[in-house]
Amino acid sequence: MKELWDISPPVHAGAPVFPGDTPYQQQWCATLAPGCPVNVSAITMSPHVGAHADAPLHYDAQGAAAGDLPLAPFLGPCRVIHALGCHPLIEWAHIAHAVNDTLPQRVLVRTYAQAPAQWDGQLAAYAPDTIERLADRGVLLVGIDTASIDPADSKTLESHQVIRRRNLRVLENLVLDDVPEGDYELIALPLRLTTADASPVRAVLRALT
Template identity: 60%
Template sequence: MRTIWDISPPVSDRSPVFPGDTAYQQRWTATLDTHCPVNVAEIRLSTHLGAHADAPLHYDPHGPSAGHMALEPFLGPCRVIHARHGRPLIEPADLLPHLSNCPPRILVSTTAKAKYDAWSDHFTAFAPSSLQLLADQGIQLVGIDTPSVDPASSKTLESHQVLRHHAMRVLENLVLDEIAPGDYELIALPLALIQADASPVRAILRSLD
């Protein structure tokens, strides 16, 4: 049996969201008792809560929605790279030593302890030049263990725009605390949310043998 690592944070009413975004809310529309055979819940949440895949519609008014994205980028060999330096941006120099014979998916671990129970504006994002480097290497998907590939204060979303220009896919809010650098199989499929700008995913890694 191949080893599986769950790289998704828990989702609950404690899950942090970008200030002003929709927090997790749940109510029971049916409860199991002598008159009802099931529990049924209604949930309300941001499409960017927890581990999620941004769709191009998030940063491109003419981009495809989550439900119209091809699934192939979210499934297959990937490489985990550690850039746990605590600086605001992942620079090309952080990635270049790790790109030899690289699979088409890159996940970057920026910290030994992902923050998934409180919001903070202080997290590591990608320098646009780093995503351009990965695009030039033929990378189809990038992932990060922080809320965004852009800094929280960004109004231009330059890194997202590099993704848009090269039709790259992205995963955010992963949990890579226990994942050693190296190559794995990634499975992180978005839901078929036809009108949505992003989708939650249950992201996992599997050992290659």
């Protein structure tokens, strides 16, 4: 079996969320007991908790919902690029060392030495020009190990608007702490949530050889 890297953070009641977003909550609707053969729970959460794929509906009133996203961008060869300590934005200079003629259509950028356990209001984000230049090279999906491809306090969401205009897909809140820089197979399929603005994913990387 090929080696796997689980790049999804744990989701639980204390999982960090964007301020004002709906945190993960769980309650038990049924529990194992005489006359009840199963445990059954109900969960409440924002679809942006944990590793997730934004749908165009998140940043475009006329955009597609998560359930309408094509799956192909979320499955296939990808490159993990380390840009540790870049702040506040991932500029082209931070990733140029890993961009060449063999660049896959999926790019995930690591910015943290270790993913934080609490909300990080100073998270690193993509510079809009960096996403433009990746799109120019045929990239279909960009990912990041922070909660957003835009700064946490942004009101214009310039990088989200680039992916809207260039028709790219995005993964956020990945955990890349233990992943060496290099090429992998990405598997991070969104759920078929027909009206949602995002979807949780169980994101994994698989070694190519």
